[in-house]
Amino acid sequence: MINAKYVRILFAAAALTGASATLAACAAGPKSESTGEYVDSSAITTKVKAALLNEADLKASQISVETYKDVVQLSGFVDSSAAKNKAGQVTASVQGVRSVKNDLVVK
Secondary structure, X not given: OOOHHHHHHHHHHHHHHHHHHHHHHHXXXXXXXXXXXXXXXXXXXXXXXXXXXXXXXXXXXXXXXXXXXOEEEEEEEXXXXXHHHHHHHHHHOOOOOOEEEEEEEEO
């Protein structure tokens, strides 16, 4: 028969293992974002998209925006070098953006 003390130890070990796994899933690594960083990146992406939409001379629907650890990557197509530069400047001016990787292609 199983001892009650042994059962309690097993339950405590299982609870600690589950808690450790949960905390590890929320921690950031070199190639992943923590939950808070992910939320911040999503907010920055939304702000950048809104700022690009407010620019009449940019076709914002052709510009993709991705944010990872406060670094924003722009991709897609624009009509001129001036539009590419403008998109980069607008993006860099958004609060929370640490840097901009402007991969827009002039077509």
